[in-house]
Amino acid sequence: MSAVRRDRVGAAVMVAILVVLIALPAFGSQYFVEFVVTRALILGLAASTLIFLAAYGGMVSLAQLLMYGVAGFVIGNAVAEEGSTKGLTLGLNPWVAVVAALVITTIVAFVLGALSSRTYGIYFLMLTLTYAVIGYYVFGQVTTLSGFGGVTGIGPPSLLDGPVRLYYVGLVLSVGAYLGFRVIRRAPFGVALEGVRDDPIRMASLGFHVPLHRTLAFALAGFVAATAGILNIWWNGQIDPNTVSIGATIDVLVIAVIGGIGRLEGAWLGALVFVAANNYLRDLPFADKLGLTEARFNTVVGLLVLAIVVLSPDGLMGIVARARDRAGGSRASRAGPSSDLPGPADGELLANSS
Numbered sequence: 001m002s003a004v005r006r007d008r009v010g011a012a013v014m015v016a017i018l019v020v021l022i023a024l025p026a027f028g029s030q031y032f033v034e035f036v037v038t039r040a041l042i043l044g045l046a047a048s049t050l051i052f053l054a055a056y057g058g059m060v061s062l063a064q065l066l067m068y069g070v071a072g073f074v075i076g077n078a079v080a081e082e083g084s085t086k087g088l089t090l091g092l093n094p095w096v097a098v099v100a101a102l103v104i105t106t107i108v109a110f111v112l113g114a115l116s117s118r119t120y121g122i123y124f125l126m127l128t129l130t131y132a133v134i135g136y137y138v139f140g141q142v143t144t145l146s147g148f149g150g151v152t153g154i155g156p157p158s159l160l161d162g163p164v165r166l167y168y169v170g171l172v173l174s175v176g177a178y179l180g181f182r183v184i185r186r187a188p189f190g191v192a193l194e195g196v197r198d199d200p201i202r203m204a205s206l207g208f209h210v211p212l213h214r215t216l217a218f219a220l221a222g223f224v225a226a227t228a229g230i231l232n233i234w235w236n237g238q239i240d241p242n243t244v245s246i247g248a249t250i251d252v253l254v255i256a257v258i259g260g261i262g263r264l265e266g267a268w269l270g271a272l273v274f275v276a277a278n279n280y281l282r283d284l285p286f287a288d289k290l291g292l293t294e295a296r297f298n299t300v301v302g303l304l305v306l307a308i309v310v311l312s313p314d315g316l317m318g319i320v321a322r323a324r325d326r327a328g329g330s331r332a333s334r335a336g337p338s339s340d341l342p343g344p345a346d347g348e349l350l351a352n353s354s
Helices: 003-027 030-057 064-079 094-116 121-141 163-186 188-198 200-205 210-236 246-259 265-283 294-311 315-335 344-353
Strands: none
Touching (some): 003 315, 030 064, 030 163, 030 188, 030 265, 064 210, 064 246, 094 210, 121 246, 163 188, 163 265, 200 210, 246 265, 246 294, 246 315, 265 294, 265 315, 294 315
């Protein structure tokens, strides 16, 4: 299958999936829409920022859930009214709180990205993990902001109140993030970022400011993670330090690995599998015999990740891509030996794309 044909098939599949998701509230159960798909959209949005940094910038960050949490805590502290819960209880307009959350989280991400922009590999990974640990204890121990009890009683603005409306907000944000990351990859900044990923020394010798590129990418990922964090506190109604705990941080990494850390689509596919497993594995008829209890969910997910990594190191998206290529190859072989060769138009398109 030629690259052009593969792209067309992929685009058609994505459009079909989008149509199904748009119509889902009309035929799906309320539980499935609200507690499975909406939750998967939120976690997928957060995981997409990890995949963006890893795939396009070569930066495996464990601080993305911290950005998600910072935005949620800003919303909680800004919106809550005095005497109703812990936190600053500023009682601000919800939309003012949204703007504040996006701005503050992006600034925090920029600062943390600047601090880690000159580290690579395992050192970058451990530094971002340190950010996550610090964030957990800051929100847990500074009772002015939260404390371990968290900030509760937070709802969405009246315009977005209701599970179906939040579902569509999550869908719009997910589509926007996916398309935005794809556009950025083809933009000069994205091309330079991939160059920084592949050979930072050479890019620096060509005059590119490598730390600045990495910092801006980290800030952009923080901004997108903030939108997921805002949607999460609206969906959940509260936020506490466990939202940014090490366990939750590893969950986002697991989601990216399940879906495929090299493909943006893997963020939402991995999130859907993760959330569906969490909601439905315990309801299987043989769940009790196998000991599939809530306390053993992490063990089950660990075995699932192990199986996926062994069968497909590039996650579920790798399995999908190989199945698509095999299907395309079998169709090409039935069409004849020359059908896989690009014609003049295909060759021209391939030349232009390269």
